[in-house]
Amino acid sequence: MTAPQHVFQIYVRATPERLWQAITDPAMTQVYYFNSRIDSDLAVGSPITYKQPDGSVDIEGEVLEADPPRRLVHSFSSRWAANDDPPTTVTWEITPMGEACLLSVSHSGFPGENTTYQSVKDGWPMILSGLKTLVETGEQLKIGEPEAAEATV
Amino acid sequence: MELEDVFRALADPGRRTLLDALRERDGQALGELDEALPGMTRFGVMKHLRILEAAGLVVTRRDGRRKLHFLNPVPIQLIADRWISRYAQPWTTAMADLKSALEAPSMASPRHVYEVYIRTTPERLWQALTDGDLTQRYYHDTRVASGWQPGDPITYTWTDGTVTIDGEIVEADASRRLVHTFHFTQDAEQAAERPSRCTWEIVPMGETCLLRLTHDNFDGETSTYRSVGNVKGWSFILSGLKTVLETGEPLHIQEPAAEAVGRNA
Numbered sequence: 001m002t003a004p005q006h007v008f009q010i011y012v013r014a015t016p017e018r019l020w021q022a023i024t025d026p027a028m029t030q031v032y033y034f035n036s037r038i039d040s041d042l043a044v045g046s047p048i049t050y051k052q053p054d055g056s057v058d059i060e061g062e063v064l065e066a067d068p069p070r071r072l073v074h075s076f077s078s079r080w081a082a083n084d085d086p087p088t089t090v091t092w093e094i095t096p097m098g099e100a101c102l103l104s105v106s107h108s109g110f111p112g113e114n115t116t117y118q119s120v121k122d123g124w125p126m127i128l129s130g131l132k133t134l135v136e137t138g139e140q141l142k143i144g145e146p147e148a149a150e151a152t153v
Numbered sequence: 154m155e156l157e158d159v160f161r162a163l164a165d166p167g168r169r170t171l172l173d174a175l176r177e178r179d180g181q182a183l184g185e186l187d188e189a190l191p192g193m194t195r196f197g198v199m200k201h202l203r204i205l206e207a208a209g210l211v212v213t214r215r216d217g218r219r220k221l222h223f224l225n226p227v228p229i230q231l232i233a234d235r236w237i238s239r240y241a242q243p244w245t246t247a248m249a250d251l252k253s254a255l256e257a258p259s260m261a262s263p264r265h266v267y268e269v270y271i272r273t274t275p276e277r278l279w280q281a282l283t284d285g286d287l288t289q290r291y292y293h294d295t296r297v298a299s300g301w302q303p304g305d306p307i308t309y310t311w312t313d314g315t316v317t318i319d320g321e322i323v324e325a326d327a328s329r330r331l332v333h334t335f336h337f338t339q340d341a342e343q344a345a346e347r348p349s350r351c352t353w354e355i356v357p358m359g360e361t362c363l364l365r366l367t368h369d370n371f372d373g374e375t376s377t378y379r380s381v382g383n384v385k386g387w388s389f390i391l392s393g394l395k396t397v398l399e400t401g402e403p404l405h406i407q408e409p410a411a412e413a414v415g416r417n418a
Contacts, residue, residue, distance in 0.1 A: 009384060010269075011392035013404055098407025102384060122217050122268075129270035129395070136400055143270055144359015146218055 004117055005108035010128045013100045014135045020069030022135050023092055031140050032130030034058065034123070040074075042066045048074045061087065070094050076107070078116050085116040103128070156235070159228040162208035167193060168201045172210065175224040178370070179262060182219040217268075217363075264369035265382050269391045271362050273398045275328040275355045278362050281398055282331060282353055285310075290403040291393030293317070299333075301325045307333045315339070320348060330354050335368065335377075342376040349377055366391065 012019055022028045026037035033050060036058045040048035044066060050059040058080045065073035072092040078085065088109040095102040105124060110117045126143055133141035162168055167190055174189035175181060187198040202222060205211040209228045213220050271278060281287045285296030288309065295309035295317055302322060309318040320334035334348040350370035356363040366387060371378040381387055389406065396404040 009388035011389060011396075011404055011406060013396060013400075098405060100404055100406045102388075102406075118215070125268035126270055132392070132395060133272060133399060136396060141270060141272055141361055142359060143361045143363075146363070147357045 003108070004110050004113050005106060006117075006121060006124060007104065007106045008124050008128055009102060009104045010132055011097070011100045012103055012132045012135050016069040016094045016096050016101055018135060019094050019101050019103060020072075022131055023072060024068075028134065031134050033127055042068075042072070061090075064089070078119070081115075081119070083115045085114045086111060088116060103131075156228070156232060158208040159210065159232060162204050162210055165201065165204075167197075168205055171198070171201055171205060172224060175211065175222060179223050180214075180221045180264075182216075182221055186222060262369070263371055263374050263378055264367060265378070265387060266368075267366045267387050267391055269364050269395055270358070271364055271395045271398050272360060273362055275357050275362055277398065278355050278364060279328040279331075281394060287397065290397050292390055301327075320351075323350070328355060334370075337377055337380070340376065340380070343380065346375050346377050347372055349375075364391070364394075 014022070022032075024038060024040075024042060026039060029036060029038045029050065030053070036050035036052060038048065038050055040046055040063060042048075042063055044063055046063050048061045048063050049057055051057050058078070060077045060079055061075040063072075063074050065071060070093065074090055075087045076090045077087045086109075088107060091104075091106045091108070093102075093104045093106075095104070105128065107120055107124065130141040130143070133139060163172075170189050171186060174186055183195065183199060183202070186202065187193070187195050190198055190201075193201075202211060206213060206222075210225055212223050212225045214223065215221070273281075281291075283297060283299070283301065285298055288295060288297040289312075292309060295311055297307065297309050299305050299307035299322055303324060305322045307320045307322055308316045310316050317337065317339050319336050319338060323332040323334065325331050331351075331353040333351055335351050336346075336348040337343040348370075349368060352365075352367040352369075354363075354365040354367075356365070368378075368381055368387065393404040396402065
């Protein structure tokens with residue numbers, strides 16, 4: 001059985017440079033990444049963190065590869081909830097395709113379907129949808145609570 | 154897990170029906186499973202599912218706010234090993250059900266699940282899925298057409314009249330849920346494959362909707378399964394749909410050199 005991983009692909013109407021900025025600029029991540037601001041100098045071996053505006057840390061990791069505006073690889077330890085899960089790896093890849101780019105995010109290195117695996121599974125589609133809306137329309141995608149009708153299913 | 158619990162769980166015909174329903178299609182939510190037992194209240198179905206879960210015959214996993222149920226054939230295998238191969242008795246009806254359950258691909262059956270959040274209303278999203286003028290803007294230039302009643306044909310057609318996908322409506326609940334079979338005709342290998350199934354679910358979340366597409370019911374990792382999962386498949390269609398709804402403009406992409414995208418394919 002292969003180790004579980006998540007792979008998400010989304011096309012965004014943007015240049016690779018604009019997309020790279022959306023991924024690495026704290027003012028932009030705050031709009032779509034659960035209010036979290038990225039903090040890193042993006043040098044290989046440097047720390048990378050995602051922090052709430054009040055300074056509390058959501059994610060800690062280390063930059064493993066940074067090739068602007070094409071590829072960013074960092075380790076990922078969730079700090080938003082207590083867990084003993086080992087660090088995982090997030091790979092962002094930007095492939096230019098005419099007036100749009102393919103953004104591919106893979107999240108790998110899970111030893112099994114642990115707490116982190118389960119909790120990021122629903123999170124990534126929200127993050128990537130919000131990133132696309134921000135870059136294409138300049139606005140924040142506001143995701144509300146699901147309406148009650150389906151909550152019993 | 155006690156075998157006693159397993160036998161007791163299997164003694165009830167309603168619970169066996171639920172196992173059959175999961176064998177037919179693994180990973181169902183309560184709202185889908187209670188269709189398997191139309192004479193029973195949802196509370197009754199929940200009670201039976203809890204007994205199956207306690208016996209280890211069903212395992213659950215949360216998917217967003219939904220709790221999905223999966224068949225776990227291991228306890229049945231233990232019974233088969235202990236009570237069937239050893240005595241080589243004639244199979245009872247219950248055991249025949251069990252054998253089918255064991256042979257089912259269950260959790261290994263491949264599927265694609267995509268989730269995308271779109272700033273739009275459920276009605277507008279439904280229109281985008283069911284109006285040929287709109288599908289043409291994001292669905293590989295094809296127009297959808299259907300009467301939208303269960304049993305009606307559904308087709309996606311190029312402007313020159315070539316039907317690229319044909320299928321049948323299984324369920325259509327306007328602005329909420331669309332289920333149809335999917336059969337791609339423009340490739341010899343895929344045309345020879347049995348139709349698969351697409352389930353589109355719309356969940357309103359404030360000013361945004363979650364659109365969840367589940368493409369399943371493949372006979373293994375077929376050519377269709379691989380093709381819709383590649384970079385020009387559902388990822389492209391759903392990205393284009395979101396762009397059309399949020400910006401009013403279609404998303405155009407141009408293929409890069411093959412080696413550049415090979416890594417992502």
